[in-house]
Amino acid sequence: MKHITIKDVAKRLNCSVSTISRAFNDKYDIRKETRELILNTAREMGYSPNPMAKRLLKQCSNQIGVVVPEFINPFFPEVIIGIQEVFLKKGYQVLIMQSNESYNNELENVKAMENNMVDGLILSLSLETKNVEYYQNLIAQGFPLVLFNRVSNQLETHKVVIDDYKWAFFATEHLIYQGYKKIFHFSGPAGLTFTQNRKNGFIDAHRKHKLAIDQHTIIETGLMISDGEREMEKLIQNNNIPDAIFAVNDPTAIGAMKILKKNGLKIPGDVALVGFTESQLAQLVDPPLTSVAQPTKEIGRTAARLLLDQIESKGIFVPQTVVLNGRLNVRESSMKL
Amino acid sequence: MKHITIKDVAKRLNCSVSTISRAFNDKYDIRKETRELILNTAREMGYSPNPMAKRLLKQCSNQIGVVVPEFINPFFPEVIIGIQEVFLKKGYQVLIMQSNESYNNELENVKAMENNMVDGLILSLSLETKNVEYYQNLIAQGFPLVLFNRVSNQLETHKVVIDDYKWAFFATEHLIYQGYKKIFHFSGPAGLTFTQNRKNGFIDAHRKHKLAIDQHTIIETGLMISDGEREMEKLIQNNNIPDAIFAVNDPTAIGAMKILKKNGLKIPGDVALVGFTESQLAQLVDPPLTSVAQPTKEIGRTAARLLLDQIESKGIFVPQTVVLNGRLNVRESSMKL
DNA sequence: TAAATTTCCGGAATCGTTTCCGGAAAATAA
DNA sequence: TTATTTTCCGGAAACGATTCCGGAAATTTA
Incomplete structure (x- = not known):
């Protein structure tokens, strides 16, 4: 029960x-035998240094924090695995929290991370997050912060993203090349970059191919399966059914798919x-879903490496935005029969 | 950059x-005006108490830890959401780590949690975890620990599970009632309870209905989609194809489904x-998968409440195993045509 | 008015470490 | 043998808070 102290x-x-402290930390200034003796009896007594005291003194923790909006969809968990890959090797512990798409939770999570004196933070903003002042201060203070996926251009720090414009363009063009005319876009929540x-990307692909877009072509949805379902149901009720849909992510596409199938389409x-954002799901649903694959684990690894560099350099750092490459995985759901 | 201290x-x-400390903590022993003055200038100066110092003194953190084996499959993320629901309301922060199904990682994670002085821990054991001595010590020391899903009967502490035997029995019986004869079981890794x-459950359902089982009926797989794929491929290669399969979880069933479809079955x-363990996936695959639903969020909430009780009571506690109810969701994949 | 009580605050110990400083003993150099 | 350097270790300050103890001033009671 009672902890054994130095x-x-x-x-x-x-x-x-x-002397005890030296046995645990120093390489010199202590006789070899003394050191051995101390280490042995310490182990025997079950002593290990209290990291809380150490942190208070050293002002760093060998821990980094990750705050993500959710992990119901497989995207964030996969990114986190990439992050852990890098940090565990380096002897860092990775603390994870989720904001549940709430700005307040996110802020509290970040503060909790600070309280744990994490050496740095990897963050993906929640849907609600408009006010990034707190993070601006953090950055201004030199606190290492890396953003990914849900980034903000008001924050001058390392970022990891993929070229959403380009791949949305390609994905739309793919549908156009297949011969679809009336193409709708299930767009994400307006606040997100x-x-x-x-x-x-969707709009410009239409421009390039001289296809008209009206105000009903783009429909703002959320990011979850249920959002896709809801919007698809509305379309069917209004009898306003497109030839094709380019969805902002897999879950909304899959929601639409469910409703379409239910209605015999x-x-x-x-x-x-x-x-x-290719997920496991894309290959499992029937028909398999065409999707732009994001290199999830690589996003995590990259963010981790950027953070690590910043932590270890301690010097002036130049905010860097790494744009990773995606890929369009063409599957049955978008093929012209 | 430099932190402002008391x-x-x-x-x-x-x-x-x-006096400053009193202004922040006490209700008495300080004049109202002094208190106001201090609080105001403190805010103005951007001061906030250093939690690390507080923890060192108070020996508790208002944080709890969650360590899970993985979160690629949706099961654990959903449980975590339930856990957070309970704790956030109570003003606790929830720290999450994943062991990646590795015993060493798990142990390091748990230790990292201890180092953060979490007030309690919710744990689901990794595949590799055989040696639970460390956790036994933790429990013996009175450290609040709650297990769920992946539990060990060598640990006398709070546990949250569902009645796996019963629901496996029912699921198997369901297949028997549908008229299937040659029913295989994709079983999980042998170490797990x-x-x-x-x-x-699978075996006893066969016994009850006087159906024979031989040594090839039960096939040990893993827990991931790829495990289901692998075993199904073997069966097809050996031309040893059953009428029905009861899989230890959804991912292995879905893996089997993928391979079956690929082979035109x-x-x-x-x-x-x-x-x-009903997941989102069960409803999305084609055909929809019959599955035993576990009340994931409720598992989380229950574990959280048990832990909270133990933390707050501080007294003698009686290890309690809560068995939650499941449900068999019958869908197309198991219907006799 | 004197004594007792209350109010309010400062000093110092404490939590468990690390690390700087200095000093005794041992080893080396003169 | 004496002077200098090295080796090894103890003491104490520091990290940033909380809290017990005690004491001066203000207030109440006798």
């Missing part, structure tokens, strides 16, 4: 606490579908 | 640190499938 060991061996980028015969 | 505030106001329980026409 003093207990010192008392037992009749020596000073500084990638929503805007993917939407622009064939995919891709009646409506073709393309998702984004 | 001393800075004391110096500024020309008073002692204890629930593997054994689900296997026994109809589900449930040629092979019927039943999974376990």
